[in-house]
Amino acid sequence: MNRDNAPCEAAGRRTFLRAAGAVVALPVLPVRAEEAPVRIGLTPVFLDDQMSFLSEWRRWLEVKLGRSVVFVQRGSYREVMDLLLAGKLDFAWVCGYPYVLHRQELKLVAVPLWRGGPWYQSYLIVPADDSRTKTLADLRGKVFAYSDPDSNSGYLYPRYLLTTQGENPADFFSRSFFTWAHRKVVEAVGIALADGGAVDGYVWETLAESHPDLTRATRVIGRSPPLGYPPFVARSDLPTAELARFRTVLLEMAADPQGMDLLHRLRLDGFTPGKPDHFDEIARMAARVRNP
Amino acid sequence: MRTLADLSLRWKIPLRVVAAVVGTALAVTAALVARDYDLVRQNLEGHARSMGRVLAHTLVMPVLHDDIWRAYEILQSAHEPNPAAPELQAQVVLVTDADYRVFVSTRPRAFPIGTSAAAPGGAYGLLRAELSRGGPTDQRILEPADSALFFIMTPLIADGVALGHVILAYAKPALLPRFLGQVGRAAWVTLVVLLILLPVSWVWARRTAQPLLRLAGAMKQIPLELEAARLADLPRSGDEIGQLGEAFRRMVAEMKVKQEMERQMLSSERLAAIGRLTAGIAHEINNPLTGMLTAINTFQRHRDDPQRAERTLSLLERGLSQIRNTVSALLVEAKVEDRSFAPEDIDDLLILVEAEAHAQAVRVVVDGRLAEPVPLPATLVRQIVLNLLLNAVTAAGEGGTVRLNACTSPRGLTLAVFNDGAHIEQHDMPYLFEPFATGREAGHGLGLWIVYQITRQLDGTIAVESEPDATTFTIEIPYGKSE
Structure with missing residues (x-):
């Protein structure tokens, strides 16, 4: 309970002091407020539209970090990556694909554990009422929904698969479009706006629990091999102490009851430090797609 | 069998009042139904036109960027049900490209992306023909006679170039439920009016008919009971009935004089x-x-x-x-x-x-x-x-x-x-x-x-x-x- 109240009091005081400062212009600010907030970029690698969850998580992080935390969300992976690479963000939860593309400029912080390991799959889905489509090859000339051009599971994997089958991903489908979120790929396929789609398996499984009506309208026709789970990364010039502090908070999240509760809501088991070579398979696929 | 003409004024006058009230109610109801339908129609048309324009504006960028999902989300928000005015919800919202192929629609199963929008046939086939007529920037309303839908077609214009059309399909306002509702309300109002007017007209009929009935009774006594007829309580007023009573009294008096003369002549x-x-x-x-x-x-x-x-x-x-x-x-x-x-x-x-x-x-x-x-x-x-x-x-x-x-x-x-x-x-x-x-x-x-x-x-x-x-x-x- 104390923990719960602390951030509230802190936030309340900050707001008050900021207002007071504006009026009286006296620079008597507490030490904490002098520090810039921790800026964390979020992408739709998870269900990032649960505002109440985000607010609780942010408060928890603020308590654990002893600093204010700002979540930054953007319409695409790329915008978040650009902010991170430009040093406007300290950390970001990104997909493995952009991570491997910028492995040199980023530092791996931690990898979430899902169903026991730092792995997840890409799912290929079709509308539930389409019983004829068995494989991706059957979707030739159809409309396909990708989630994001920088998504591993929602873009890279299906294109990699087509490439290995000798197809040119650029003209295999008659039309393709991005929904900019995995959840919306499920929706687009569910209403048959697209004849097929590629979606983060973790998001699909989580939706299957929280919104079974959405996933029931789709049918999974293919799953990728286990691939590196979207990691938390930091900008390369972030002070090591800050990185370590944040990594410790994440790694100890599972040990904290409230942190465990938050993890449970994310359907995650915890965090592991992870290694960059976790994502070698993604890097290999990316290379293959680039040079078929 | 008694015909209407044989009925006593006591019944005729209330019946006529009822007929007048019912007739008025029918006429007013018909006018209201027509007006109401016009209003609903105008309201719907105005709503559909502005919705078409807003959508056409909003959809230019997603269409230009080939952003099907964003376009779909925009259509969905325009398509949201409005419980207060269900008739204002479009049945289908369709975005076509310049070749009348489906760019996106609120019903992907009926209108798969990239297929011809005319494929479902019926009115949708007519729409394509309609698109070839008129100016490329005109918003058009099409109301096929054999379809339950009517269509608002708004061109998607980017820098003077038509990228395609936003087609909103609305159900034609259902006349019957509205008509029944109006008739029901009119029936209630008529009933209330009749409840008030009937006793009034009943009293009125009695007041009007009473002197006439007395006059008719007095006339029946002629010529045998002239004295009784003379003494009858006849209306004394300046209106036609009063004049009639006056004339009757005069006539009775003259008849009496004549009868007296006849009697004298007879004896002589x-x-x-x-x-x-x-x-x-x-x-x-x-x-x-x-x-x-x-x-x-x-x-x-x-x-x-x-x-x-x-x-x-x-x-x-x-x-x-x-x-x-x-x-x-x-x-x-x-x-x-x-x-x-x-x-x-x-x-x-x-x-x-x-x-x-x-x-x-x-x-x-x-x-x-x-x-x-x-x-x-x-x-x-x-x-x-x-x-x-x-x-x-x-x-x-x-x-x-x-x-x-x-x-x-x-x-x-x-x-x-x-x-x-x-x-x-x-x-x-x-x-x-x-x-x-x-x-x-x-x-x-x-x-x-x-x-x-x-x-x-x-x-x-x-x-x-x-x-x-x-x-x-x-x-x-x-x-x-x-x-």
């Missing part, structure tokens, strides 16, 4: 009839009296002739019995037995007119006589012949001739009396047998009237031929009437 008429009867009787008694007095006078001069005495007495007896019969005819119960007309009666008649004829120096000639009595009442026939002879003697004038001819046939007796005096003018003929219609200074004008009355009583006929110096009255009397 009766008095005149009594006078006429009395005069007739006096005349008939007087007729034989003159002859009998003459006969007595002659007998006194020849007193010692026993034969003459016998004849005179016999004549007097017959003359007096004629008078008795004449008088007894007046007394209904004193029915006197009459004898048959006999040849002696003609002799008597000659004697009875002799004095008169002598005074006038008229010759009375008998051309035909009877051989035996005929079965006809002597008194009546004697009355006829005596009257005709006396009239003829008077008509023949100084030195004239009167002829009497009596002949019988198996069917009856024919009597003809001729005189050579002044003839009867043609214009006097119609009034010949009317009482007191005399052409002479002396006499009562009753003779021919009595002849006519007796002849009719005996079922006989009278014929008159009159020309200068020759006037003949011919009487035919059939046997068998009075035996």
Whole structure:
């Protein structure tokens, strides 16, 4: 309970002091407020539209970090990556694909554990009422929904698969479009706006629990091999102490009851430090797609 | 069966009020339904047009960027159900490219991306034809007759170039539920109005009908109960009903005066009839009296002739019995037995007119006589012949001739009396047998009237031929009437 109240009091005081400062212009600010907030970029690698969850998580992080935390969300992976690479963000939860593309400029912080390991799959889905489509090859000339051009599971994997089958991903489908979120790929396929789609398996499984009506309208026709789970990364010039502090908070999240509760809501088991070579398979696929 | 026209005003007036209220309600409801439909239609059309314009604006960028999902999300937000006005929700929102292929729609299953929007057929096929008409930047409304939908087509314009169209399909406003709703409301209002108006009109009808009913009742009493009709409680007012009552009262008063006059006329008429009867009787008694007095006078001069005495007495007896019969005819119960007309009666008649004829120096000639009595009442026939002879003697004038001819046939007796005096003018003929219609200074004008009355009583006929110096009255009397 104390923990719960602390951030509230802190936030309340900050707001008050900021207002007071504006009026009286006296620079008597507490030490904490002098520090810039921790800026964390979020992408739709998870269900990032649960505002109440985000607010609780942010408060928890603020308590654990002893600093204010700002979540930054953007319409695409790329915008978040650009902010991170430009040093406007300290950390970001990104997909493995952009991570491997910028492995040199980023530092791996931690990898979430899902169903026991730092792995997840890409799912290929079709509308539930389409019983004829068995494989991706059957979707030739159809409309396909990708989630994001920088998504591993929602873009890279299906294109990699087509490439290995000798197809040119650029003209295999008659039309393709991005929904900019995995959840919306499920929706687009569910209403048959697209004849097929590629979606983060973790998001699909989580939706299957929280919104079974959405996933029931789709049918999974293919799953990728286990691939590196979207990691938390930091900008390369972030002070090591800050990185370590944040990594410790994440790694100890599972040990904290409230942190465990938050993890449970994310359907995650915890965090592991992870290694960059976790994502070698993604890097290999990316290379293959680039040079078929 | 009573028709509407036969109904009492007491019922007619409330019925007419009901008819007027119902008729008004129907007319107002029809107008309201039409207006309501127009409003809904205009509202829907305005809404659809602005929705089309907003969508066309918003969708330009997603279409340009080929961002199907964003376009779909925009369509979804435009397609959200509005519980307050369900008719304002588009059934289908469709975005087509410049070739009328589906870019995105709210019904991906019916309109798969990239297929021709005309593929579902029906009205959607017509839309393509419609797109080829009109300006490329015009917003168009298409209302196919055989479709339950109507369409708003808004072009997607980017820098003056049409990228495609936003097509909104709306259900045509359903007329029937609206109509029923309106009719239901109108029925309620009508019922309430009727509940208020019916008692009012009932009272009104009674007030209007009451004087008319009283007037009608009073009219039924005419003409038998004029006094009651006069005393009837009739409306006194300045309107038409009051005027009618006034006119009725005036009419009753006039009728009363007329009735009084008629009664007076009737009694004076009766008095005149009594006078006429009395005069007739006096005349008939007087007729034989003159002859009998003459006969007595002659007998006194020849007193010692026993034969003459016998004849005179016999004549007097017959003359007096004629008078008795004449008088007894007046007394209904004193029915006197009459004898048959006999040849002696003609002799008597000659004697009875002799004095008169002598005074006038008229010759009375008998051309035909009877051989035996005929079965006809002597008194009546004697009355006829005596009257005709006396009239003829008077008509023949100084030195004239009167002829009497009596002949019988198996069917009856024919009597003809001729005189050579002044003839009867043609214009006097119609009034010949009317009482007191005399052409002479002396006499009562009753003779021919009595002849006519007796002849009719005996079922006989009278014929008159009159020309200068020759006037003949011919009487035919059939046997068998009075035996």
